[in-house]
Amino acid sequence: MCGIAGVFHHQTDRSIDAQTLVNMAAIMHHRGPDGYGYQIKPEQGVGFSHARLSIIDLNEQRGRQPFMSADQRLMLTHNGEFYDFKRIRADLTARGARFRSKSDSEIVLHLFERYGLDATLKELRGEFAFGLYDEKDQSLYLVRDRFGIKPLYWTETEHGVVFGSELKVLFAHPDVKREFSAEGLYHQLIQVMVPGSTAFAGINQVQPGYVVKVKREHGRLTVSEHKYWDVNFPNEHDYPGDDVDEEQYIEGVRAQLLEAVQHRMTADVPVGCYLSGGIDSCSILGLASASTQTSVKAFTIGFDSDDYDETPIAREMAEATQADHHIMALKANDLYDHFVKTLWHTERTIYNTLGVAKYLMSQQVHEAGYKVVMTGEGSDELFAGYPAFRKDMFLHGLDHLPEIERLEWQQLLEKNNKLFKGAMLAREEFVSEAFNQKMGFTPSCVQPWLSCSSVALPLMSAELRERVTDYDPSKAIADTLDETMLEGRHPLDRAQYVWIKTMLEGQILTWGGDRVDMANSMEARPAFLDHHLAEYAFTVPPHLRIKGNKEKYVLREAMKGLLPETLYKREKFAFMAPPAHTDPEKWKAVEKLAEQFLNQRAVEAAGLLDYEEVVRTFERHQDPNVPAEEQVQLDAVINHMLGVQVLHHHFVATDVPQQAAQRAKELGWVA
Structure with a gap:
């Protein structure tokens, strides 16, 4: 690496x-x-x-x-x-x-x-x-x-x-x-x-x-x-029916994942594991622990918010596998204190400070003497773990259900998805004509971001806003998608394809993966993204990925023997850091950064944003009458405003060739 x-x-x-x-x-x-x-x-x-x-x-x-x-x-x-x-x-x-x-x-x-x-x-x-x-x-x-x-x-x-x-x-x-x-x-x-x-x-x-x-x-x-x-799902009519032999797929997933994990334990240095409270990382740790004679080092991020903290389940899994468990407890202001440095590594904006948390975790992994960890990224993409997938399955893949069953599904979705509205789920339904023409519907996974267009466009400076007057961001994305990989596919497959092509590569594997891991010279190995495993997962029928209202069903069953019962029964929880509006200390840290990067002089010097709209966005965020899901969305928008100003500081206002020459001199790296 x-x-x-x-x-x-x-x-x-x-x-x-x-x-x-x-x-x-x-x-x-x-x-x-x-x-x-x-x-x-x-x-x-x-x-x-x-x-x-x-x-x-x-x-x-x-x-x-x-x-x-x-x-x-x-x-x-x-x-x-x-x-x-x-x-x-x-x-x-x-x-x-x-x-x-x-x-x-x-x-x-x-x-x-x-x-x-x-x-x-x-x-x-x-x-x-x-x-x-x-x-x-x-x-x-x-x-x-x-x-x-x-x-x-x-x-x-x-x-x-x-x-x-x-x-x-x-x-x-x-x-x-x-x-x-x-x-x-x-x-x-x-x-x-x-x-x-x-x-x-x-x-x-x-x-x-x-x-x-x-x-x-x-x-x-x-x-x-x-x-x-490419991500090549079968044609919808090629899947077996409801009488399919589930055990065949359960055994297949288990065998493929075990092989992927064992390959990723190959190294001339020790290999550890990231461990959250989710099925994905717990499965990786369980298989890794069973594949070696020594105790595996496990690293967990803990947040000072019960709604977002997963350390209790992680601790239970670590004890079950006799892992050497390291927990990093993060406080509210830890995240924004390291926001600027993290963006030097991500080189793009981040909507949630999970990227900062992972940057700090990789720092501790490095300090513990580890260069390699296995991670759980990719599982949700392969086995339909995100709330958006369940929503699309319900809206577009289960139209054959009786009305009473559809009503039960809808009520459960609304209850379980409340925490993610404004971030991983759109506040309101957003329809993109470009996506509808390309694949028949607008995937729920891109709706929260595309729906920010009406907020983002006014934030741009007048000069830059003029250049995108006729620009449709959703069409620009949809045009890159290979129609042959969407045609004839099940709605759930189409939704997963879009996520893999957009959010997996552009977010999870960048500011949530390689960039913050390698910031501290630490290699992450996502075993679920082994392409042999992935190609097998693509053949799993949609109704075995989401069975009833249980996401990642086939993976749960494949890993049932090594998961704690509480985790086996637990609904998917997207790993996120608490948004800024949830904690007064965190919001103070945001305001401190805004004083530095979003003051009028800084904004006008960069020429990227409209200062009056920046002020209005902050005023709207602090309005006590703003609904919680809109505050979540505004948290993300403010992170992006800060982000573009920080990126301008790092890579436009700074003389990067001179910075690189100075770094080489400090290291003694000479030609």
Whole structure:
């Protein structure tokens, strides 16, 4: 697990500054504090760099990247983990390959040499992002894992293409412009992003399951992309009926998850577990504990709010598995005290301070001497765990139910979803014509964010607001969705597909995952997002994912033997930090940040927001007559207002190339 960076020029005779490559690695030292490396092919106009976090093959010299093939044709810089690599390496060795390290990364070079890229990608299992240059084809391949667990950004400049693991890595290069786009700002204020985009003009993400190919032809670079994997549910009529053998799917889920967990325990350093009070992380800890002879270290976040704190169940699970349990108790003002630093790592706004909590937790994991933890992310996406999925199942997948059963469902949904209104569920039904045309309905998971458009648009400065007068954010998102993956699918499958393509990649795996974990040099391994497990989960009939009103039914049954009874019977609770309006101390911390970043001078200097609308938003939030669910929504909007101002401070107002050069100097990282 590391950080990667690189430059590819239009012209082969344009020199690449080695120290700039090193500076790009230095500014993401948090991703790779165990060493750095760089390689330049001057006659090819290409150079890579790498910051290393050593987890597999701890030998500093042998594991140093970028890697070159024996004939110098291929150059690789890789971030992430490939599982089952020992089997692949042994097979390749038997076929004549000669490995120079014990690193899992090196298998890419040998697979590519023998079989080409398409066949190589089919063999890769895990979370990864890499840049691969092929001198023979004069092409750079930027590749991202199937779910987007690992980040990878790229941009075009006057002289070529620049790529890296984080935005600040690109911004460390003096050719890369640093400015918000009007559309990017709009989406930051409503939380949900257009897949493949960022807040900044001209800065792109490699989408999950995609390859971006940059090829030099006649002294110019051309960029193309293609999808090598997608979330592919069966056609609705291909599922078995109600008389299906449940046990078949229960056994299948159990076997696939156990295999995924065991693969992710492979490391040359200890592997711990994140532990909340949910089925997902408890299942991971239970299987991990059963798979090893030693006690597993478990890390839990505790909040000083009974409505959001899950430590009692986590403690019960830790005791049942004899885990070495570490609980981090957070107080209200802890979260906003670290808000600004967290956003330097997330590089995008956050609607809830859970991202800050996870940043603080990864700090404690690092202090405990751990570099790797397994996590439960992805379970809700595969097995329909979120409140929005139950709502869509009820509205669009259960129209055959008798009226009395539908009424019971509706009453239970309204009761159980009260806590999430304004955040994970929209306050009121929001209809997007673009989504309706694309998939037949507007998924409940995107409604709370799209419904913020009427609040977010007036918040934008007059100049930027003018640029998006005719812009429809919901259409921009819907247009990126592959219609062939939606056509003929069950409504629940369509809803899960949209969540995976938007909120999973754009939120959970970024500011709730990699970015706050790697901020403290800590690798997270989400076992549920093993693509073998995922492909099996896609075949589970919808009525076994949500059975009656019980979400994640098939997973509950698969893990029933190791879960505490209270957890087995418990309804899904979305892991969130308490919103600001729920605690006076937390609100004071918000106001303190607002005094710094949302004062009139700061707002007008950045040119992103309309100061009068900022003031009106705060006044509305403090109105005692505002309903609780609107306060939840306003909490999110205020977090986003603070966020865009903080991002401007970090990446536009600050001289990032100079910051990167200074960091390299402090570290002693020199070309």
